[in-house]
Amino acid sequence: MSAASSAALAVEGISKSFRLGRESFQALRGIDLALAAGEFVSVVGPSGCGKSTLLRIIAGLETPDAGRVTIGSSTPAETTAAHRLGIAFQDHALLPWLSVAENIALPYRLAGMTVDQARVQELARLVGLGDFLRARPRQLSGGMRQRVSIARAMVLKPVVLLLDEPFGALDLVTRRHLNLEMQRIWGELGTTALLITHSVDEAVQFGNRVFVMAARPGRMHAEFAVKLPRPRDRRVTASPEFVALVQKVAAALDDATAASTASGMPG
Amino acid sequence: MARVLEQGWLRSLLGFALFFILWETAGRTGALGASFPSLSEIATAFDTPVKRGLFTRSMAVTVHSSLIAFAVGAAIAVGLALISAVLPSLENGIDSLASGIYAIPAIAFGPILILIAGPETTPIVLGVLSAFFPIYGAFVSGLRFTPSAYLDLSGALGASRARAFLLLKVPHAMPALIDGLRLGAPGAILGVVLGEWFGAPRGLGVVIVGSMQNVRIPQLWAAALLVVACSLIAYFALSALHRLCVRRFAW
Numbered sequence: 001m002s003a004a005s006s007a008a009l010a011v012e013g014i015s016k017s018f019r020l021g022r023e024s025f026q027a028l029r030g031i032d033l034a035l036a037a038g039e040f041v042s043v044v045g046p047s048g049c050g051k052s053t054l055l056r057i058i059a060g061l062e063t064p065d066a067g068r069v070t071i072g073s074s075t076p077a078e079t080t081a082a083h084r085l086g087i088a089f090q091d092h093a094l095l096p097w098l099s100v101a102e103n104i105a106l107p108y109r110l111a112g113m114t115v116d117q118a119r120v121q122e123l124a125r126l127v128g129l130g131d132f133l134r135a136r137p138r139q140l141s142g143g144m145r146q147r148v149s150i151a152r153a154m155v156l157k158p159v160v161l162l163l164d165e166p167f168g169a170l171d172l173v174t175r176r177h178l179n180l181e182m183q184r185i186w187g188e189l190g191t192t193a194l195l196i197t198h199s200v201d202e203a204v205q206f207g208n209r210v211f212v213m214a215a216r217p218g219r220m221h222a223e224f225a226v227k228l229p230r231p232r233d234r235r236v237t238a239s240p241e242f243v244a245l246v247q248k249v250a251a252a253l254d255d256a257t258a259a260s261t262a263s264g265m266p267g
Numbered sequence: 268m269a270r271v272l273e274q275g276w277l278r279s280l281l282g283f284a285l286f287f288i289l290w291e292t293a294g295r296t297g298a299l300g301a302s303f304p305s306l307s308e309i310a311t312a313f314d315t316p317v318k319r320g321l322f323t324r325s326m327a328v329t330v331h332s333s334l335i336a337f338a339v340g341a342a343i344a345v346g347l348a349l350i351s352a353v354l355p356s357l358e359n360g361i362d363s364l365a366s367g368i369y370a371i372p373a374i375a376f377g378p379i380l381i382l383i384a385g386p387e388t389t390p391i392v393l394g395v396l397s398a399f400f401p402i403y404g405a406f407v408s409g410l411r412f413t414p415s416a417y418l419d420l421s422g423a424l425g426a427s428r429a430r431a432f433l434l435l436k437v438p439h440a441m442p443a444l445i446d447g448l449r450l451g452a453p454g455a456i457l458g459v460v461l462g463e464w465f466g467a468p469r470g471l472g473v474v475i476v477g478s479m480q481n482v483r484i485p486q487l488w489a490a491a492l493l494v495v496a497c498s499l500i501a502y503f504a505l506s507a508l509h510r511l512c513v514r515r516f517a518w
């Protein structure tokens with residue numbers, strides 16, 4: 001029995017090519033990934049290595065050329081049709097014409113379900129926006145917008161949470177602060193989660209495991225287990241163990257980037 | 268003084284005042300020819316109750332027709348835009364139909380329309396035709412260019428097409444729709460006035476043609492300026508609405 005069959009999220013042998021004019025180029029080749037229930041896995045990789053494509057395939061927004069994705073015992077299409085997927089993007093994709101509360105409640109309305117106001121308020125409080133329920137996204141800072149988008153991703157109690165560089169557009173200070181907050185939130189909710197990031201620090205801080213991807217074609221390059229205590233607050237992130245692991249992952253990322261360049265297109 | 272000039276409306280007001288002063292001067296000196304009257308000369312078109320009555324009656328007819336033309340044109344435009352967005356198989360057909368309607372030269376078509384629809388209805392029909400296209404075009408492009416992030420969101424959340432349409436696409440397209448309405452309103456007035464030229468019984472267009480035939484220069488200008496005023500009022504009112512709508516629906 002393979003590890004994948006008992007996983008909350010299993011990605012097996014995913015490959016994906018895109019047409020580029022008359023040519024076709026391989027964005028992903030033979031990706032395997034398995035997340036146990038409640039596990040938080042981070043993926044880092046050079047830009048353009050296919051991280052977002054992998055996430056979009058898991059979310060059912062793209063179809064792979066080969067391989068399959070299983071969420072619990074369902075396909076991505078079945079999971080989205082059951083409204084059990086949570087997703088947050090770098091571009092928070094909030095609707096400017098809705099209030100914070102309405103944005104968080106949007107998944108209910110898109111799913112045709114009655115809005116659970118208590119749940120909406122609970123999540124708003126959890127992400128620290130309990131006093132901003134009626135505010136418009138335009139009136140919020142970048143960090144607050146991302147909190148709304150993460151609350152929105154969590155509101156339907158998804159079986160898997162997919163995060164595509166949700167902190168990528170934020171300044172460093174906001175990002176640090178939000179990282180800690182999100183760890184606390186995730187600690188409370190315990191959802192199985194896949195985080196894509198280009199920050200090694202962030203990957204190690206969040207992940208039970210960290211995967212490093214290489215590009216052209218996008219593939220798994222290295223995997224690290226993170227056995228540091230939680231919450232990974234400043235005490236942990238300043239510890240020699242954390243720093244050493246970050247350096248190891250960063251070295252692997254450098255390796256992966258070099259490997260990508262070497263196997264890449266000329267020029 | 269500089270502080271005062273920073274007020275936008277004050278600057279507009281000053282601009283208008285300057286424009287009117289130049290106009291009055293040009294008219295009085297005859298700098299632009301005998302057919303270019305001064306403002307005070309144009310004002311003589313309103314100097315008796317009978318003359319004023321003619322203008323109020325004509326303007327009431329033109330405004331009424333324009334409102335009907337605008338409402339009907341907007342309704343058809345919105346309806347067709349929604350149909351083409353919901354039924355992609357009809358998209359190309361409806362686009363061609365819309366451009367076809369737009370391409371009809373009203374001038375050539377007017378006299379035929381008089382025969383078919385009659386002189387009372389012709390202004391409204393031409394008004395509908397010219398209001399329709401900008402509204403249709405703006406709303407359709409607003410509905411078509413939904414940000415891909417919204418589509419990803421609705422896909423990942425398993426939204427039905429109908430819900431994604433009503434909750435994401437339509438609200439996103441609201442500023443574009445109001446923008447179209449703002450361009451369609453002067454179009455409706457233009458179409459109506461043009462339609463009135465082709466022998467309508469009443470309206471500012473009728474006054475324009477009549478004054479031209481009888482060489483009543485101040486009356487001709489007065490009627491033309493009233494048409495311009497109606498257009499501007501409609502345009503600025505809808506521009507204000509557009510600003511509100513952008514504040515409500517966009518970043």
Ligand SMILES: Nc1ncnc2c1ncn2[C@@H]1O[C@H](COP(=O)(O)OP(=O)(O)O)[C@@H](O)[C@H]1O
Binds near residue numbers: 018027048052053
């Ligand atoms: N829909 C698409 N059509 C063509 N090429 C695409 C498409 N989506 C992504 N790509 C290409 O696939 C590669 C991987 O993209 P992406 O998954 O966004 O990378 P990452 O998120 O790691 O930066 C890039 O070279 C990108 O240009």
Ligand SMILES: [Mg+2]
Binds near residue numbers: 053
């Ligand atoms: Mg990406």
